[in-house]
Amino acid sequence: MKTSLRTSLLAAAALSAAAHTAVQAAPQSFDFKDPKGVNNVQFKLDAPLESITGTATGLSGSISFDAGKPEATTGRIVLDTASLTVGNPLMGEHLRSAKWLDAARHPAITFEAVSFANVRKKDAQILADVTGKLTVKGITKETTVPVSFTHLPDKLGARLGDPKLKGDLLVLRASFEINRSDFDLQPGQMTDKVAETIHLSLSVAGAAPRP
Amino acid sequence: MKNKLSLLLKAFAAIALLSALSVWIATGSHRGWTQTSTVEMKTDEITGINYPVRHDGFVAGVEIPALGLLAASTLGGLGFLLGRRPSARS
Numbered sequence: 402m403k404t405s406l407r408t409s410l411l412a413a414a415a416l417s418a419a420a421h422t423a424v425q426a427a428p429q430s431f432d433f434k435d436p437k438g439v440n441n442v443q444f445k446l447d448a449p450l451e452s453i454t455g456t457a458t459g460l461s462g463s464i465s466f467d468a469g470k471p472e473a474t475t476g477r478i479v480l481d482t483a484s485l486t487v488g489n490p491l492m493g494e495h496l497r498s499a500k501w502l503d504a505a506r507h508p509a510i511t512f513e514a515v516s517f518a519n520v521r522k523k524d525a526q527i528l529a530d531v532t533g534k535l536t537v538k539g540i541t542k543e544t545t546v547p548v549s550f551t552h553l554p555d556k557l558g559a560r561l562g563d564p565k566l567k568g569d570l571l572v573l574r575a576s577f578e579i580n581r582s583d584f585d586l587q588p589g590q591m592t593d594k595v596a597e598t599i600h601l602s603l604s605v606a607g608a609a610p611r612p
Numbered sequence: 613m614k615n616k617l618s619l620l621l622k623a624f625a626a627i628a629l630l631s632a633l634s635v636w637i638a639t640g641s642h643r644g645w646t647q648t649s650t651v652e653m654k655t656d657e658i659t660g661i662n663y664p665v666r667h668d669g670f671v672a673g674v675e676i677p678a679l680g681l682l683a684a685s686t687l688g689g690l691g692f693l694l695g696r697r698p699s700a701r702s
Binding site: 437439440441443450451452453454456458486487488489490491492551553556559560570572574604605606 | 643644645646647648649650651656657658659660661662663664666671673
């Protein structure tokens with residue numbers, strides 16, 4: 402009788418562990434609409450006569466991520482063009498105007514992941530070169546971006562200050578450059594004041610709540 | 613009277629130039645346009661994400677010393693013209 406009970410308990414434990422592993426191994430959908438408003442993109446244009454720096458926080462999107470199979474990651478990140486801000490309000494208006502980003506006609510800047518290469522682990526991070534479709538001002542270009550993924554299991558509650566909330570976090574970081582002429586942003590114009598190269602730095606956290 | 617006014621204008625010119633330069637240097641010698649907000653970077657505790665927080669703030673741009681120079685040139689020029697002695701006619 403005792404042996405039978407022990408066997409049953411062991412079997413139940415094994416089943417539970419297997420189920421837990423299966424859940425963990427399945428891809429999770431992370432929502433990048435950050436309730437804390439911390440997700441951000443920083444941009445910098447360093448021209449001979451002027452250095453322009455700014456930030457944007459209107460980020461959203463979703464990513465399907467499997468910690469055991471990061472190369473299968475899919476999804477897109479969306480940036481609200483109107484959320485781009487610089488220190489000078491007038492310059493900000495120019496930046497969002499029809500002459501530059503045309504935020505009224507093109508309200509979103511998007512990056513959609515297509516393929517992963519050079520996937521490797523570094524401590525708690527997974528690094529990969531993500532190739533995707535970057536759309537700015539309605540123009541889509543294939544762009545490869547080095548991205549680091551940090552999976553933080555069971556940290557959602559701690560982040561949002563609600564211990565009852567269960568779920569994981571996924572932090573993405575990427576620094577890369579694009580050329581403004583590739584996206585019809587006044588190509589060849591005012592290069593002494595507005596640099597051709599735009600340095601971008603993205604830091605975003607997505608949440609995957611669990612019931 | 614003319615000499616006094618000339619000296620006063622030259623003094624104002626110097627004050628305008630020095631004030632504009634001082635403000636520009638004191639707020640960081642920013643080589644762009646004037647900014648009315650500044651960014652402070654903070655770190656999100658759990659994710660380690662560095663994020664910007666904007667505050668109202670004044671950072672003088674290059675137009676401030678440029679305007680100072682323009683004002684100084686105008687005032688100094690007027691002062692110089694007023695201070696000139698009439699040339700003796702032969």
